[in-house]
Amino acid sequence: MTQENPELIAGRYQLVERIGQGGMGRVWRGLDQQLFGREVAIKEILFPPGLEEADRVTLLRRFTGEARAAVTLSHPGIITVHDIVEHNGAPVIVMEFIRGQSLAAAIREQGRLPVRRVAEIGSAMLDALAEAHEARIVHRDIKPDNVLLSKDRVVLTDFGIAHLADVTTKLSHSGMVIGTPQYMPPEQLEGKRPTPANDLWALGATLYHAVEGRPPFDAEGLHALAIAVFTRPHRPPTQAGALAPVLDALLTKDPALRANAAEAAALLESVLRGTGAGAPTAEGVPPRPVRAPEPAPVPVTEPVPAPAPAPEPVPAPVPVPEAVTEAGPAPAEPEPEPVPPTPTAEEPGSLGEVEHRGSGEVASARRGALTRRSTVLAVALATLAVAGVLTWTLSGDDSPDDKGGSATPSVTVVIGVDAPLSGDLSVFGAGIKNSADLAVRNANRTRHVPGVNFEIKALDDQAQAGKGQENATQLIADDKVLGVVGPLNSSVAAAMLRPFEQANLVNVSPANTNPALTYGPDWVKGTKSRPYQTYFRTVATDADQGPFAARYLHDEAKKTKLFVIDDSSDYGTGLTTGFRNEFSTLGGSIVGADHVAPTGGDFTTLAARVRASGADAVYFGGYYTTAAPLSKQLKQAGVNITFMGGDGVFDAQFITTNDKAEGDLATGIGAPAEDLPGGPTFLSQYQAAAYPEQAGSYGAYAYDATWAVIEAVKALTAANGGTLPLNARAKMPKAVAGLAFDGVTGRVAFDQYGDTTNRELTVHAVTGGVWKSVKSGRYIP
Numbered sequence: 001m002t003q004e005n006p007e008l009i010a011g012r013y014q015l016v017e018r019i020g021q022g023g024m025g026r027v028w029r030g031l032d033q034q035l036f037g038r039e040v041a042i043k044e045i046l047f048p049p050g051l052e053e054a055d056r057v058t059l060l061r062r063f064t065g066e067a068r069a070a071v072t073l074s075h076p077g078i079i080t081v082h083d084i085v086e087h088n089g090a091p092v093i094v095m096e097f098i099r100g101q102s103l104a105a106a107i108r109e110q111g112r113l114p115v116r117r118v119a120e121i122g123s124a125m126l127d128a129l130a131e132a133h134e135a136r137i138v139h140r141d142i143k144p145d146n147v148l149l150s151k152d153r154v155v156l157t158d159f160g161i162a163h164l165a166d167v168t169t170k171l172s173h174s175g176m177v178i179g180t181p182q183y184m185p186p187e188q189l190e191g192k193r194p195t196p197a198n199d200l201w202a203l204g205a206t207l208y209h210a211v212e213g214r215p216p217f218d219a220e221g222l223h224a225l226a227i228a229v230f231t232r233p234h235r236p237p238t239q240a241g242a243l244a245p246v247l248d249a250l251l252t253k254d255p256a257l258r259a260n261a262a263e264a265a266a267l268l269e270s271v272l273r274g275t276g277a278g279a280p281t282a283e284g285v286p287p288r289p290v291r292a293p294e295p296a297p298v299p300v301t302e303p304v305p306a307p308a309p310a311p312e313p314v315p316a317p318v319p320v321p322e323a324v325t326e327a328g329p330a331p332a333e334p335e336p337e338p339v340p341p342t343p344t345a346e347e348p349g350s351l352g353e354v355e356h357r358g359s360g361e362v363a364s365a366r367r368g369a370l371t372r373r374s375t376v377l378a379v380a381l382a383t384l385a386v387a388g389v390l391t392w393t394l395s396g397d398d399s400p401d402d403k404g405g406s407a408t409p410s411v412t413v414v415i416g417v418d419a420p421l422s423g424d425l426s427v428f429g430a431g432i433k434n435s436a437d438l439a440v441r442n443a444n445r446t447r448h449v450p451g452v453n454f455e456i457k458a459l460d461d462q463a464q465a466g467k468g469q470e471n472a473t474q475l476i477a478d479d480k481v482l483g484v485v486g487p488l489n490s491s492v493a494a495a496m497l498r499p500f501e502q503a504n505l506v507n508v509s510p511a512n513t514n515p516a517l518t519y520g521p522d523w524v525k526g527t528k529s530r531p532y533q534t535y536f537r538t539v540a541t542d543a544d545q546g547p548f549a550a551r552y553l554h555d556e557a558k559k560t561k562l563f564v565i566d567d568s569s570d571y572g573t574g575l576t577t578g579f580r581n582e583f584s585t586l587g588g589s590i591v592g593a594d595h596v597a598p599t600g601g602d603f604t605t606l607a608a609r610v611r612a613s614g615a616d617a618v619y620f621g622g623y624y625t626t627a628a629p630l631s632k633q634l635k636q637a638g639v640n641i642t643f644m645g646g647d648g649v650f651d652a653q654f655i656t657t658n659d660k661a662e663g664d665l666a667t668g669i670g671a672p673a674e675d676l677p678g679g680p681t682f683l684s685q686y687q688a689a690a691y692p693e694q695a696g697s698y699g700a701y702a703y704d705a706t707w708a709v710i711e712a713v714k715a716l717t718a719a720n721g722g723t724l725p726l727n728a729r730a731k732m733p734k735a736v737a738g739l740a741f742d743g744v745t746g747r748v749a750f751d752q753y754g755d756t757t758n759r760e761l762t763v764h765a766v767t768g769g770v771w772k773s774v775k776s777g778r779y780i781p
Contacts, residue, residue, distance in 0.1 A: 008033060009030070009042065009085065009087050009092055009094075010083070010085040010087065010092070012032060012033050012034040013030050013031070013032055013033070013040065013042055013083075013085075013092075013094055014030055014031045014033055015028045015029075015030050015042065016028065016029045016030055016031060017029050018424075018599075019041075019423070020422070020423070026043070026044045027041055027042070027043050027044075028041070028042040028043075028044070029041065029042075029097060030042040030094075030097075032082075032094070039097040040082060040094050040095065040096065040097050041079075041094070041095045041096065041097045041098070042092060042093070042094055042095075043092065043093040043094075043095065044087070044090065044092050045090050045091045045092065045093070073131060073132060073135060073137065073159070075127075075128050075131040075132075076128075076153055076155075077124050077125065077127055077128030077131070077153070077154055077155055077156060078128045078131065078132065078155065078156050078159070079095050079096060079098065079148070079155050079156065079157040079159075080095060080096040081093060081094070081095050081159075082094045082095060082096065095157070098148050098150050098153070098155055099150060099151075100148055100149045100150035100151065100153075101148070101149055101422070102144060102145050102146075102147060102148055102149070102422075103121065103144040103145075103147035103148075103149060103206070103210060104143070104144035104145040104147075105421060105422050105460065106144075106149055106210075107144055107209065107210055107213065108421045108430065108433060108458060108460070109421060109458055109459060109460055110458075111213050111437075111455075111456070111458070112210075112211060112212060112213040112239055113210045113211060115211055115239075115240060115241045115242060115243050115271070116271070116272065116274075118207050118210045118211040118240075118243060119242075119243055119246075119268050119271040119272050120154075120272065121147065121149070121154050121207070121210065122203065122207045122243075122246070122264075122268050123265070123268045123269070123272065124153075124154035125142070125147065125154060125156060125203055125206075126203065126261060126264055126265055126268065127265075128154075128155075128156045129142075129156070129196070129199050129200070129203065129261065130261045130265075132156075132159065132199075133196040133199070133261065137159060138194045138195065138196060138198060138199055139156065139158075139159055139199050139202075140188075140194050140198060140199070141158060141180060141183075141202070142156070142183060142199050142202035142203055142205075142206055143180045143182075143183045143202065143205075143206055144206055144209055144210065145180075146158045147206065181225050181226065181229075182205065182209075182215035182216075182217065182218075182225070182692065183201075183202040183205040183206060183209075183215065184198075184201070184202065184205075184229070185197070185198055185201035185202070185229070185253070185255065185258075186229055186230050186253050187255055188201075189226050189229060189230070195255065196260075196261070197255035197258050197260075198255075200250055200258060200259065200260070200261065200264060201250060201251060201255075201258060203250055203264070204216075204246070204247050204249075204250025204251045205217075205250075205251065207243070207246070207247060207250075208234070208237060208240070208247050208251070211237065211239055211240045211243055211247075212235075212237050212238065212239050212240060213239070214689070214690050214691070215690060215692065216234035216235055216237075216247070216251055217229050217232070217234060217235070217690075218235075218688075218689075218690025219690075229253075230253075234247075234251045242270075242271045243271055245267060246259075246264065246267040246268055246271065249263065249264065249267060250264055410451055410452060410453040411451060411452050411453070411723075411724050412452075412453050412454075412455060412480055413449075413452050413453070413454050413455070413480060413482050413713055413724070414454075414455050414456070414457050414478060414480040414481045414482070415436065415440065415454060415455070415456050415457070415481070415482070415483050415484070415485060415706060415709050415710075416456070416457050416458075416459065416471075416475040416478075416481045416483070416484035416485070416486075417432065417433050417436045417456050417457065417458040417459070417484070417485050417486055418458075418459050418461050418468060418471050418472070418475070418484060418485075418486035418487045418492070418496070419432040419433055419458070419460070419461065419486045419487055419488050420460065420461055420462055420463040420487075420488055420489070421433060421458065421459075421460035421462075422460050422462055423462050423463055424463075424623075424625045425463045425488060425489070425623065425625075427651065427653060427693065427694075427696060428488050428511070428651075428696050428697065428698060429460070429463075429488055430691075430692075430693035430696075431693055431694060431695045431696030431697075431698060431699040431702070432485070432486060432488060432510060432511065432696075432698050432699070432702040433456070433458045433702075434686070434689070434691040434693060434695065434699070435510075435682075435686065435695055435698075435699040435700070435702035435703040435706070436456050436458075436485045436702050436703070436705070436706040437456055437458075437689075437691075438682075438685060438686055438689055438691075438703060439702075439703045439706035439707050439710065440454040440455065440456050440706065440710075441689070442685070443707075443710045448710060448714065449710065449713055449714045449717055450717075450722065451717070451722065451723065451724075452713060452714075452717060452724065454710060454713075455480075456706075457475065457478065457481065459471040459474065459475070461486075461487055461488075461489075461492050463488065463489050463492065464492065465489075465491050465492050465494065465495035466495070467492075468487055468489075468492035468493070468495050468496045469495040469496060469499065471496070472484075472495075472496040472499045472500060473499060475505065476499060476500070476503040476505055479729075481505065481729075482505075482506070482709065482713060482728055482729050482732055483505070483506045483507070483508065483708075483709030483712070483713075483732060483736075484500065484505060484506070484507045484508070485507075485508055485509070485510065485702060485705045485706050485709065486507075486509060486510070486511070486702075487509065487511070487512070488511045488512075488698070489511075489512070489569070489570075489571060490512045490513060490514035490517060490569075490570040490571045490574065491569055491570040491571065493507075493509060493512045493514070493517055493535075494514070494516075494517065494570060497517065497531075497532045497534075497535050498532070500532070500534050500535070501532045501533065501534050501535070503729075504534060504729055504730040504732070504733065505534060505729060505732075506534050506536070506709065506712070506729075506732040506733045506736050507532075507534055507535050507536070508536045508537065508538065508705040508706075508708050508709060508736065509535075509536070509537040509538070509539070509705065510537070510538050510539060510698045510701035510702035510704070510705040511537075511539060511669075511698045511701065511702075512537055512539070512541075513539060513540070513541045513542045513545060513571060513574065513575070513646070513647070513669070514541065514542060514570050514571060514574040515541045515542055515543040515574060515578070516570075516574065517531075517532070517535060517537075518530060518531075518532075518535065518537070518541070518753040518754045518755050519543070519753060523543070524577055524581070528753065530752070530753045530754060532754070533733055533754075534732075534733045535754050536705075536708070536736055536737075536750050536754040536755075536756075537705075537754065537755060537756060538701045538704045538705045538708070538743075538745065538748065538756050539669045539670070539698070539701050539756060540669055540670070540755075540756065540759035540760070540761055540779070541574075541755060541759075542571075542574040542575040542577070542578045542621075542646070543578050544578075544759050544761060544778075544779040545575060545578065545646055545647065545667050545669070545761060545779075546574075546575050546576065546577065546578025546579035546580075546581075546582060546621075546646070547578050547579065547581070547582035547779050547781075548667060548761045548763075548777075548779040549579055549619065549644060549646070549665075549667045549763070550578075550579045550580075550582035550583040550586060550588070550619075551582065551586065551779070552665075552667075552763050552775060553583070553588075553617055553619070553642070553644060554583060554586045554587075554588050555586070556763075556775065557617070557642060557665075559588070559616050559617040559642060560587075560588050560589060560616065561588070561589050561591045561613075561614060561615045561616050561617075562583055562588060562589070562590055562591065562615055562616075562617050562618070562619055563590075563591060563592040563593070563594075563609075563610045563613050563615035563617075563618045563619075564576050564579065564580055564590055564592070564593045564594075564618075564619050564620075564621075565593070565594050565595070565596060565606070565618060565619070565620050565621070565622075565630070566595055566596075566620070566621035566622055567595070567596055567597070567598040567620075567621065567622030567623065567626050568595045568596070568597065568598065569598055569622060569623075571621070571622070571623075571646075571648060572598075572620075572621035572622040572648075573621060574621070575621035575622075575646045575648075576593075576619065576621035579619055579621070580593075583619075591613040591614060591615050592609060592610065592613040592615060594606055594609065596622075596626060596630065597626075598622060598623070598625070598626055599625075599626070601629075602633075603629065603630050603633040603634065604633065604637065606630075607633055607634050607636075607637035607639050608637070610634060610639050610641075611637065611638065611639050615641060616641055616642070617641055617642035617643070617644060618634065618639075618641060618642070618643050618644070619644050619645070620643065620644070620645040620646075620649065621645070621646060621648075622645065622646075622648055622649075623648035623649070624645075624648060624649050624650075624651045624653050624654035624657075625653075627643075627645050627648070627649040627654060628653070628654045628657040628658035628661070629657075629658070630643075631643045631654075631658055631660060631661060631664055632658045632659070632660045632661075635660040636660065642663070642664075642665065643663075643664045643665070644664070644665035644666065644667075645664075645665075645666045645667075646666065646667050647666065647667055647668050647669045647697055649664075649666040650666035650667065650668045650697055650764055650771060651696075651697065652771070654666075654766075655766055655769060655770065655771070661766045661769075662766050662767070662768075662769070663765065663766060663767075664765070664766045665763060665764065665765050665766075665774075666763075666764050666771075667761055667762065667763055667764070668697060668761070668762045668763075668764050668773075669697065669698070669701065669760075669761065670700070670701065670745055670760045670761070670762065671760050671762050671773075671776045672762065672773050673695065673699065673700050673744075675773075675776075676700055676744055676745050676746065677742065677744070677745070677746050678700075678742075678743060678744035678745070679700060679744060681744075682695075682699075682700055682703060682744045683695070686699065700744040700745050701745060703743070703744050704743035704744050704745050704748050707741070707743055707748070708736055708739055708741075708743075708748060709732075709736070711739050711741055712732050712735035712736045712739060713728070713732075713735075715735045715738070715739070716728055716731055716732070716735050736750070737750055737754070745758060745760075746758045746760070759778050759779065760776060760777070760778060761776065761777065761778065761779060762774075762775065762776040762777075763775045763776075
C-alpha cells in the first residue's frame with residue numbers, strides 16, 4: 001500500500017502517511033471517510049514471502065480470530081481496535097490514532113527515565129494487562145516499542161501480532177523465536193504455552209529498560225542471550241532506587257515464584273506513595289520477617305564482562321573497558337551480613353522441601369513455592385520501606401574518589417545528538433545515538449577530562465528539516481550543550497547550521513555528505529567558500545563519493561552509458577551531481593536522468609524510459625527506502641542492468657525488502673568497521689554495551705565525531721588551568737578545528753573547510769544475499 005494510491009482500504013479508509021514499520025507490519029496514519037474524516041491508525045500486516053496459498057488462508061483466518069478477540073477489550077490502557085479488514089489477501093487492523101511517542105522513542109530521546117515516571121507507566125501497563133488477562137488474552141510481546149505514551153494515557157498496542165508470528169512460525173517451520181528475546185522469560189524462550197506470567201516478566205524487563213537505559217540481559221547472539229536468561233540473574237539495577245524490588249519480583253525466573261499482577265500492583269503502589277512504608281500486600285501473601293535466600297541487592301554498578309578474546313587496545317579514543325558502565329568502575333561491595341542458618345527439611349515451607357521433592361510431591365512443592373514467594377515479596381516490601389537507606393548513590397559530587405577522599409565536584413557538559421530516532425531512517429539514527437553514548441561512557445569511565453562529566457541529549461529530527469530546526473533551537477537554549485553530533489540528513493543539516501553558527505555552537509556530523517555544507521552553494525562551478533565556521537564532519541562527501549562510484553563503474557565495471565536518478569533530496573542531488581561530472585569527464589555518456597519522490601511509488605513508466613535509453617547501468621542518489629522498490633521494479637520490468645547507489649543504499653534493509661537485490665552495488669563511507677584501525681575494539685565495546693540496535697554504517701564516525709567534541713573540551717580545560725572557561729561554547733569551534741587524534745576510523749583531523757582529511761570509501765556488492773566489500777580506496781581529484 002502507498003499513500004499515493006487513491007484506492008480506499010475496505011472502501012472507507014484513506015492512507016495519509018506512513019508513520020512506522022516493523023518486522024510484522026507497516027503502520028499508517030489514515031482517515032475514516034465514513035466517519036467524517038476521523039483520524040485512525042492503519043496497521044498493514046506483512047505475511048512472510050513465499051507463503052503457500054493454503055498456509056496464507058490458514059494464517060489469515062487464525063490471525064483475524066485472534067485480533068477480533070482483542071476488539072472485545074475496552075480499557076483506556078489498551079489501544080481501541082475499530083475494525084479488522086482484509087486487503088490484498090492480508091489482514092489490516094484499523095485502530096484509534098494516538099498522538100504521542102512510544103516508550104522506546106522516549107528512552108532513545110531522554111535516556112533513563114525518572115523512577116516515579118517509570119512506576120507510573122508500569123502501574124498503567126499492569127492495569128491494562130489485568131484487563132486483558134481477565135479476558136484470557138496474553139499479549140506475548142510486551143516491550144518498549146509496544147507502549148505508547150500520550151499526553152494523559154499509557155497505552156498497550158499490538159495485541160495479537162505476536163500470535164500471528166507464532167502461527168507463521170508453525171506454518172513455515174522456520175525455527176525463529178517468537179517475541180523480542182531481551183524481554184522474554186525463560187519459559188517463553190523454551191517454547192512453552194504462553195500464560196499471563198509471560199507478560200509480567202516482559203513488563204519487568206520493559207520497566208528495567210526504561211529506568212536503567214538498557215535491557216536486564218545482554219549477550220552477543222540469540223543463543224548466548226538465551227543462556228543468560230536461563231542461567232544468570234539479571235544485571236542488578238543501579239538507577240532504579242525504590243523500583244528495584246519490583247523489578248526483582250517480576251524478573252524471577254520460575255513463573256510459579258514470579259510476582260503476580262496483584263503483588264506487582266502492591267509494590268508499584270508503594271513506590272508511587274514515595275515512602276515505601278506500609279505498602280499493602282497481596283491477599284494471602286502476608287510479609288514474613290525472614291531473610292530471602294536471594295535478597296534484592298544494594299544498587300551498585302555491575303561490570304559487564306569484556307568479550308573474549310579481548311581485542312587489541314587502540315589509542316585513547318577507544319580504551320578497552322573493564323566494564324562498559326556509565327558510573328565508572330564499580331566500587332568494592334560492602335561486607336555481606338551474616339546469613340541465617342538454612343531451614344531444615346522438617347520446617348514447613350523450607351527450601352529443602354522444594355528442592356528435594358519427589359515426583360509425587362506436587363502439592364508440597366506448590367506450598368513451598370508460595371511460601372518462598374511470600375518471603376521474596378516480604379523482603380521486597382521491606383526494601384521499599386527503607387528505600388532511603390538502600391538507594392544511596394555511587395555517583396555525583398559526594399562519591400568517594402580512588403584515594404578514599406571526597407571527589408572534586410564535576411562540571412556537566414552536554415553533547416547534543418540530533419538524528420532520526422523514529423521512522424524509516426531510525427535504523428541509522430539509533431546507531432548514531434548509541435555510538436555517541438558509548439563515547440561518553442568511555443570518557444566518563446576513564447575520566448578523560450578531569451573534572452568534567454559528559455552526558456548526551458538526544459533529539460529525534462524524524463529526518464525532517466523543520467523538526468531539525470526546532471531541535472537546534474532547543475539545543476542552543478541549553479547552556480550545558482557545548483557541541484552537537486549529527487544530523488544524518490544533509491537537508492536537515494542545512495536547516496540547523498545557521499542557528500548553530502549564530503550561537504557559536506559547534507556541530508560535528510558523522511553522516512552529512514552534501515558538499516555545499518562546507519564548500520558553499522557554488523562548489524559545482526568551482527568556487528569554494530566555507531559558509532559555517534562551526535560545522536565539521538568526520539565523513540567523506542558526495543564530492544568524493546559520487547566521483548568514486550563513477551570511476552568504479554567506468555574503469556572497473558566497464559560501463560559507458562548511465563541513466564541517473566535521484567530522490568529530489570539535497571543528499572540525492574548532491575550525490576548525482578558529483579557522479580555525473582566525473583563520469584562525463586571519464587568519457588562516459590549520461591543517456592537519461594529523472595527525479596522520483598523519496599516515498600517511493602510505482603516506477604513502471606520510469607522503467608520503460610530506462611529500458612528505451614540503452615543504458616548499461618543505473619546510478620541512484622537517495623536512500624534504501626526508495627532504492628529497494630526502484631531496483632526491484634526495474635528488474636521485474638526486464639531492465640536487468642547494473643544498479644548502483646550511494647551510502648544511503650548500503651543498508652541491510654535494502655536487501656531485506658528487495659528480493660531482486662543480488663548484484664546491486666553501493667558505495668559506503670569509509671572502510672568496513674572491522675577493517676578500521678579501532679574497529680574491532682569499537683564493535684566489541686558496542687556489543688558489550690548491549691544496545692538494541694546495530695551501530696550501522698555511521699556508528700564509528702559518530703563515535704569519532706563525539707570524541708572530537710570531548711577532545712576539544714579537554715583542550716579548552718587544559719588551556720584554562722584545569723577548569724572549563726566560562727565562554728567555552730564560543731571557543732569550541734576553534735578548538736575542534738585544531739584537533740588531530742587517532743580515532744576509530746583512523747586519523748581524525750579537519751581541513752580549512754571543516755571536512756575530514758581521512759576520506760576512505762568502499763564499493764560494496766550484494767552477494768549471496770548480503771553486502772560484501774569489493775574495493776576500498778580514496779578519491780583523489
